[in-house]
Amino acid sequence: MIYLNSIFLLLFVMFINIASDPGNFFQFYCCINTFLVSDIVSAKLQNKVKVFCIILSGKNYRHSRDDHQKATWLKRCGKYVFASTVNDPKYPHVRCHFDNGYEYSFTKIGNCFKWVFKKYGASYDWFFKVSCLHYVIMENLSMFLMNKDPNKDTNYYGFQAQFKDRHRPNVGFITGGSGYVLSRASFKKLVTKGFTSKKYCKVLHRGLEDQYISECLAKLKIFPVDSRxxxxxxxxIPGSVSEFATPHTFKQKxxxxxxxxxxxxxxxxxxGNFPISIHYTDANMMYVLEYLFYHAEVAGIGSIIRSTLDHRTIEAQANEQVKYREDRDMPIRNTYLKKCNKIVFADSKLGVPKKDRYLKVRKAFVKAYRKFGDDFDYFLKMENNSYFIFDNLRQFLMSKSKYEDHYFGFPFKEEGKSNYMSGSGYVLSKSALKKLVTRGFPNKKKCKPPSILGLHEDLEIGQCLASVGIKISESRDKxxxxxxxxxxxxxFLFPENTEQKKKINQKAVYPFKGNENELSNFPISFHPMTKDMIYSMEYVTYVAEIAGEMSTKSVSKHEITREVNRGLRNIRKYARKLTPIEKPN
Structure with missing residues (x-):
């Protein structure tokens, strides 16, 4: 284990408070060929557990929704088709009904099931119906189904809900919002026996597919089961990750x-640690989940599959306190701030007008230096609507000399000014903070006096630092x-040049297009983030994972086969913990 460089945090909120966190150690690994290992494991899972994906969509959603599913998770589904109102082989869209609208979904999905069964019914083990607002982790679905028998026709899987109507089957139904999985045998029975007889399935022009499909299945003695x-x-997950990961209750949840x-x-x-499907995922969030699941990593975090098999468990808890503002402070205190060594909150209790950010930051830096200047190696200034991955920040700082002047962040430029860090927080080394406070702030020629109101805080701090010889430091990865x-x-990850991207690129030292290839595999911060998005990031970054992920295992080329086989063995073992092996009929 390696002793951490200590980090001090400056944060804008409504009061001053000091808190500490005992997490002082971490371990990290180099990554060589790890994505190749994960890709091979993913492909082998896809071949072992053959899944056909059926996506309920429509002609108006081809560009706004379907394109983004194809660019992300659908690449890992064995075969797929969109149930639509038009034929479009490019996607492929299959015309299954002449009307759009969810009220026609029962007829549309029924016709699509018939089409899929006729062409692919004997070629796949499982048939997974989702909507064009779903994000799916196919590896986790494969692990969930690995020990289940596709020749059994008694169960189907998803989020289990209750009917409101007392005249409907009391076994409930699997909501279309979570997606539902049918075995090959159940799919065959539904299409060949259910849809061909009014005894089992109603003939309706209008109807909600998940509820009416469940009635058909119940009459065929195919019942929903606990799929947790x-x-x-x-x-x-029948709703968005931003709703379900938060401790708050929303209308949909x-x-x-x-x-x-x-x-x-x-x-x-x-x-769960291995989520399968997430509903109400808009186009932007598709790319966030794709990046976080398949590209981003947290330094030192290994797979829970390996830790579970080693009989080691880790549990973290955070106590909520009513006095912290719920809209900004509570989300960050409940998530990543638990990993910071010391915290000071800078606000009007420093005796500064609420909107005078420059003076507020000056006073906070002075206070931090006087009280903690000798105790910490780095000082981080950030906003309380940011998301930070402290493990990655620590790994980044481990490669730097804590005795040198450092000024890290995302660099901006402005005509006639020195470059400065802004937007995503910035980090000062101990010596840089000392020079800023002892040489810069007392000298009006070097730093603008605090009596001037309305100054751009990040810009002015950058000018102060430059005046004492501290320039921006290289803050990208290798x-x-x-x-x-x-x-x-x-x-950032949405593949369109938004107005905000254009605005930032006008002043960015390193302009960007905005895609996953421009982001490091070990990102440090994102800004600005809503409170719900902060919880989403924490869940996907620290809790959720992909079956077969080998991100923290360093391997050379000749070790790839060995690691792939080891990964598959671990998945099989964990799958038995997740769901016992089913006996054939």
């Missing part, structure tokens, strides 16, 4: 909490990719 993990946590067959609670503690991201994750 071994700790009774959700795997099929409240609906599912009321209708759930199994008690549903708030917060990421009730979401491949020149961004670590400190001056945009929210969903805006």
């Amino acid at each position: 993990d071994q700790k009774k946590r959700l795997l099929f 409240s609906f599912f909490m009321q209708r759930a067959v199994h008690k549903l609670e708030n917060g990421m503690a009730y979401l 491949q020149g990719r961004i670590l400190f991201v001056p945009l929210s994750a969903n805006e």
